[in-house]
Amino acid sequence: MTDALPTSEGFVPPSRFAVPGRIAVSNRAAATWQRATVLEIRAETPAVSTFRLKVPEWQGHLPGQHLMLRLTAEDGYVAQRHYSIASAPDGSGEIELTLDHVPGGEVSGHLHTVARVGDTVEVRGPLSGFFAWPGDRPALLLGAGSGVVPLMSMVRHHRAAGLDLPLRLVVSARTRQDLIYAAEYAEETTAVLTRTEGRLNAAHLAPFLGADGQPEGGWEAYVCGSNGFAEHASRLLVAGGQPVDRIRIERFG
Numbered sequence: 001m002t003d004a005l006p007t008s009e010g011f012v013p014p015s016r017f018a019v020p021g022r023i024a025v026s027n028r029a030a031a032t033w034q035r036a037t038v039l040e041i042r043a044e045t046p047a048v049s050t051f052r053l054k055v056p057e058w059q060g061h062l063p064g065q066h067l068m069l070r071l072t073a074e075d076g077y078v079a080q081r082h083y084s085i086a087s088a089p090d091g092s093g094e095i096e097l098t099l100d101h102v103p104g105g106e107v108s109g110h111l112h113t114v115a116r117v118g119d120t121v122e123v124r125g126p127l128s129g130f131f132a133w134p135g136d137r138p139a140l141l142l143g144a145g146s147g148v149v150p151l152m153s154m155v156r157h158h159r160a161a162g163l164d165l166p167l168r169l170v171v172s173a174r175t176r177q178d179l180i181y182a183a184e185y186a187e188e189t190t191a192v193l194t195r196t197e198g199r200l201n202a203a204h205l206a207p208f209l210g211a212d213g214q215p216e217g218g219w220e221a222y223v224c225g226s227n228g229f230a231e232h233a234s235r236l237l238v239a240g241g242q243p244v245d246r247i248r249i250e251r252f253g
Contacts, residue, residue, distance in 0.1 A: 033070065033122045034058070038115055039094065044180045048146065049112060050086060050098045055123060058093045061085050062132035063153040064222065067125025069097070071107055079106040084149040084224075085126065088156035098149045098180060131250045133222065135163050140208055140219035140242075142233045144172040144200070145180075147225030150250065152181050154222070155188065166215040168208055172200050172229065200229075202236055209240035221247045 040052035061067075063085075070080040087096035101112040115121075133139050133154045141151040148171045158167045172192045173179040179191055192200050207213045221242050223233045230251040237247055 030059070030125050030127060032057075033124050035120050036123045038117050038119045038121070041115065041117060044098060045178055047101050047178075048098060048180050049101070050096050051111060051115070052087075052094060052096050053121070053123065054094050056093055058095060060089050060091060061095070061126035062129065062134050063088060063157040064132040064150045065126035065128055065153075066131075066150065067095075067097075067123050067127060069107060070122040070124070071110055072122070079110075081107040082127070084153070086149045086152055086156075088153055088160045090160065098146065098152075100146045131222065131224070131248055133157075133220070135161060135165065137220040138166040138215040138217065139168075140221045140237075141167070141169040142172075142200075142205075142221065142223045142225075142237070143169070144225035144229040144233075145178075147223075147229065147250075147252070148180055150224055151222060152184070155184075158188075166219075170200070170204060170208075172225070200233060200236065202240060205236055205240050209237070209242060218243070218246065223247060223249045225251065227251050 034055050034057050036053040036055045038051060039054050041049055043049050066082050066084045068080055068082050070078060072078050083097045083099060085095050086098040087094070099108045099111060102108045131150060135157060139154060141154060143151045148169075151169055151171070155167065155169055158165070167188055169185075169189045170192065171179065171185075171189060172194060174195045175193055176182060176191075179193070185191065190204065192204055194200075208219070219242065221237055223230050223237070225233070230249050234247055234249055238244055
């Protein structure tokens with residue numbers, strides 16, 4: 001696997017901790033650069049904003065997939081980055097990306113400080129089926145910081161499609177002010193605020209991994225965040241009894 005987590009300005013390949021997914025995504029449009037128009041920019045936290053894009057030829061995506069975004073300067077200089085898709089698939093041709101403003105980041109810096117509604121960028125995707133969740137199995141989602149972005153696509157899909165399958169989200173942030181999508185969270189979400197509660201630990205996951213917390217057939221676990229969070233959270237899952245081959249990890253660095 002060479003494509004990777006796109007929620008940060010830098011990225012690394014997906015972890016081999018999980019067996020690559022059973023989802024095969026084949027879409028010629030995903031290999032073609034398309035012009036996308038910025039429809040809306042809204043702040044999620046002081047350092048994070050969501051960018052809603054209109055992509056006329058968008059062929060749809062699975063929750064958890066990402067795309068590549070490209071900017072081209074007047075002198076021909078090109079910068080491109082991978083970013084997770086935050087929105088649920090809805091067939092509208094509109095998608096959302098939620099980006100950290102990374103210090104010194106060429107792409108995120110431009111989008112946060114220069115881009116305006118009506119501007120255009122280029123996108124290519126959707127990419128990768130490794131981290132995708134089509135809603136076919138109970139899902140336990142663990143994210144930290146902007147690692148919650150692809151997981152929120154899954155939560156939104158779960159709600160919009162009215163799925164009966166169990167889904168739980170555990171999201172970690174320093175403070176409530178740093179909690180991306182805070183206003184959207186409902187009963188399926190547990191927030192861990194590390195400044196007051198400490199780091200994510202076994203007690204936070206115990207309600208979902210114990211004998212009474214497991215749905216029939218067990219969970220498909222998705223972990224997304226920094227290198228440190230991904231390693232820590234995956235170890236907690238394994239220690240709690242989650243099968244290694246049912247943990248999917250994406251990380252950024």
